Amino acid sequence: MKKLAVLFMLFASLVFAEGFSWKTFDVKTGPFLAAYSNGYNATGIGAGLQLVKPFSPYIGVGGFYEIAGASTFSTDCDQYIFTDFSGGILLNMNVPISNYFSLTSNFMAGVTYRYGTYEESAGMRAEKVVVRDQYGNEVEGYPIYNTQEEDFEMKHIQFRANLGFSVHSRSQRFGAEVYVLDFASDAVVRHSFSINGTVRIF
Numbered sequence: 564m565k566k567l568a569v570l571f572m573l574f575a576s577l578v579f580a581e582g583f584s585w586k587t588f589d590v591k592t593g594p595f596l597a598a599y600s601n602g603y604n605a606t607g608i609g610a611g612l613q614l615v616k617p618f619s620p621y622i623g624v625g626g627f628y629e630i631a632g633a634s635t636f637s638t639d640c641d642q643y644i645f646t647d648f649s650g651g652i653l654l655n656m657n658v659p660i661s662n663y664f665s666l667t668s669n670f671m672a673g674v675t676y677r678y679g680t681y682e683e684s685a686g687m688r689a690e691k692v693v694v695r696d697q698y699g700n701e702v703e704g705y706p707i708y709n710t711q712e713e714d715f716e717m718k719h720i721q722f723r724a725n726l727g728f729s730v731h732s733r734s735q736r737f738g739a740e741v742y743v744l745d746f747a748s749d750a751v752v753r754h755s756f757s758i759n760g761t762v763r764i765f
Contacts, residue, residue: 586765589615589623591740595757597631603643603751607633611757613669615655620665620735623655627671645679649721649747662733667740671723675749678716719749729761736763 591613599605609631617623631647651673658666691703725745731738738761745755 584765587617588764589613589617589625589761590764591615591759591761593740593757593759595629595631595745595755597633597647597753597755599633600752600754603633603635603645605633605635605643605645607631607647609647611759613653613759615653617655617763620659621657623657625653625655627651627653627669627673642682643679645677645715647675647677649673649675649723651721657729663731665729665731666726667729668724668726671721671747673721673723674718675721675747676716676718678714680712681715682712717750721747721749723747725755725757727757731761734763737761 592611594608594610597607597609599607609629611627611629613625613627615623615625627650629647629649632645633647634644635642651671653669653671656668656670660666691705693701693703695701723746725742727740727742727744729738729740740757740759740761742755742757742759745757747753747755
């Protein structure tokens with residue numbers, strides 16, 4: 564038990580030995596492109612904001628907030644147009660490669676709130692039907708569907724993880740992050756491509 568405690572203290576001293584001020588925070592913000600799977604088949608564009616408290620060059624914790632607008636990208640299926648809000652907490656982890664380059668990832672948990680309109684269309688239905696008139700003659704025709712637009716809203720627990728790279732100044736005061744692998748899972752799965760500009764305060 565004593566050996567385990569010593570190992571833990573050694574690890575903690577390595578992680579937290581960089582002497583960050585208690586006032587040090589990283590502010591990260593930028594745009595992202597998103598693709599929603601399955602039920603929505605939608606694409607969106609949005610912006611995100613993160614506030615991270617770094618404890619060392621390797622680890623930090625904080626919060627995130629995002630807003631996006633999205634709509635279905637095809638016109639032959641049910642149509643969704645919605646706004647997406649997400650927010651929660653995150654664990655930020657970094658692997659410094661050099662003085663100017665790092666691998667970075669985030670593990671997040673929060674809530675997503677989605678609201679918008681849904682319209683049922685005639686997608687995936689037969690284009691023509693054959694009917695008989697009163698004399699038995701066959702006639703081809705097109706069915707008429709009464710589509711209806713409805714409002715919808717939903718709230719879900721969201722889990723999210725991403726992996727990317729960071730390019731920054733030697734002091735890490737300024738930088739940029741690019742995330743290519745970025746998956747959020749709630750009622751559907753969202754894949755994003757995002758770019759953040761970063762600035763370190765204090």
